[in-house]
Amino acid sequence: MSYRSLAAGLAVILTGTLVATTAPAASGAEHRGPPLAWGPCPDDIPKLPPDPRVTCAALRLPVDWARPRGATFDLMVARRPARDPAHRVGSLVFGPGGPGNSGVDRVRWGDRFSDEQLDSFDIVSFDPRGVRRSAAPQCPPGPAVPPSPPPLLGSQADFDATVAHNRALWARCRPTSPVFDHADTLSAVRDLDALRRALGESRLTFHGSSYGTLLGQQYAQRYPHRVRAIVLEGVFDHSLDLPSFVRSQAAAVQDSFDEFVAWCGRSTDCVLHGTDVRAVWADVLARADAGEYAPHTAFDVAALPMGMLAGPDWTGLAEAIDGLRGGVAPPPRSLPVAAAVFCADWPAPVRDYRQYAALVRLARAAAPDVRYGAGLLAVRTCLGWPTPVRNPPHELRVTGDARLLLLNALHDPRTGYEWATNVAAQLGRRGRLLTYEGWGHGTYQRTACTVGAVDRYLVDLVLPPPGARCPAA
Numbered sequence: 001m002s003y004r005s006l007a008a009g010l011a012v013i014l015t016g017t018l019v020a021t022t023a024p025a026a027s028g029a030e031h032r033g034p035p036l037a038w039g040p041c042p043d044d045i046p047k048l049p050p051d052p053r054v055t056c057a058a059l060r061l062p063v064d065w066a067r068p069r070g071a072t073f074d075l076m077v078a079r080r081p082a083r084d085p086a087h088r089v090g091s092l093v094f095g096p097g098g099p100g101n102s103g104v105d106r107v108r109w110g111d112r113f114s115d116e117q118l119d120s121f122d123i124v125s126f127d128p129r130g131v132r133r134s135a136a137p138q139c140p141p142g143p144a145v146p147p148s149p150p151p152l153l154g155s156q157a158d159f160d161a162t163v164a165h166n167r168a169l170w171a172r173c174r175p176t177s178p179v180f181d182h183a184d185t186l187s188a189v190r191d192l193d194a195l196r197r198a199l200g201e202s203r204l205t206f207h208g209s210s211y212g213t214l215l216g217q218q219y220a221q222r223y224p225h226r227v228r229a230i231v232l233e234g235v236f237d238h239s240l241d242l243p244s245f246v247r248s249q250a251a252a253v254q255d256s257f258d259e260f261v262a263w264c265g266r267s268t269d270c271v272l273h274g275t276d277v278r279a280v281w282a283d284v285l286a287r288a289d290a291g292e293y294a295p296h297t298a299f300d301v302a303a304l305p306m307g308m309l310a311g312p313d314w315t316g317l318a319e320a321i322d323g324l325r326g327g328v329a330p331p332p333r334s335l336p337v338a339a340a341v342f343c344a345d346w347p348a349p350v351r352d353y354r355q356y357a358a359l360v361r362l363a364r365a366a367a368p369d370v371r372y373g374a375g376l377l378a379v380r381t382c383l384g385w386p387t388p389v390r391n392p393p394h395e396l397r398v399t400g401d402a403r404l405l406l407l408n409a410l411h412d413p414r415t416g417y418e419w420a421t422n423v424a425a426q427l428g429r430r431g432r433l434l435t436y437e438g439w440g441h442g443t444y445q446r447t448a449c450t451v452g453a454v455d456r457y458l459v460d461l462v463l464p465p466p467g468a469r470c471p472a473a
Contacts, residue, residue, distance in 0.1 A: 252416025
């Protein structure tokens, strides 16, 4: 039995009878765009020599889509051709997350795609505007940029210093990138449609991951008649106001931490097995509050589960907590976002420290063990950004015959399950949520069930039935 047949069979057994989507006819000559001049990719990834099968191209696009004849920039694109040309379906465009991740790197590594996808599609991705090879800003430190305050602000002076630091940093970045003030996702949606045309596709086949799901959502909203298939994996919810964003993100990390504690209670693979894990962790945070791990702060320590639960790396997190218990400082860990992208999509209307402190209290109430959540880091990143933003949060409204497949883990610390259910509700009959009953962020390759369901949709336009679920591995 082939892998394709096995995966599809497992999906049917685990989720029920599959339901086919509609497939509108191609729109004719509209889809043809200027051809891409494919050539060798740059040799710029350490320990990964260029693969001659993977080619790259630069797609020249407007900096500002409101001025299509104005200044331009080059969007870097990579393509891995289908391994089975006789059964090629078309181009599958992968939307990278972050924001700030490189799609070109992902295509060059080639480890994010199933054998069936690699056989059936030209795998294509890109560095979004403002990221890596696509006019990324260069922000060297200098005397004009004041020092950055601690990650967690403790006073109005810290708040004012953060705004001053951010604005000085952005002023240093802005001249180095033509798209710095045009890196919002709505602009990237126009880029994605231009890429579709350049690839010669009448309709878009797209798989977005994490923050890349916002690109897929907003593409379907603007161009519903140009959608063939869109997968949203690790679903980002752009409809939330700032308090709801901070609360729900912190709650998602807390939920994943609860699952980690339960695993330690039942598994001897956890070095903390047999202890009161929450009490050990609370003691570690108290020691961080007292400055015992300086220069690392309590926020730095609390960032450990934010990062390690995404795998999830339960064993590694237990060992890190055990090391902290023994006095070993935590390894450096950052959760950066591309400010030019995120801050243009998400306003941080926080006027003073009093409002910021209210968000900190909200996060700690939702996440008593892990305290903060990445939402507070995002708020801090965007303090002082000009308002109104170019792409303000709003509920998703998709019309037409487009059908989107959503895939999310039940216990996801980055894009919590609550976000996926919210977006599914906004899509209504135009969305179908597949639940992976496990853990971590990014679930497509977790099991034969998740792989089979996604591939059946992308290749054959067949959605799993309503309420479909894939058991945890």
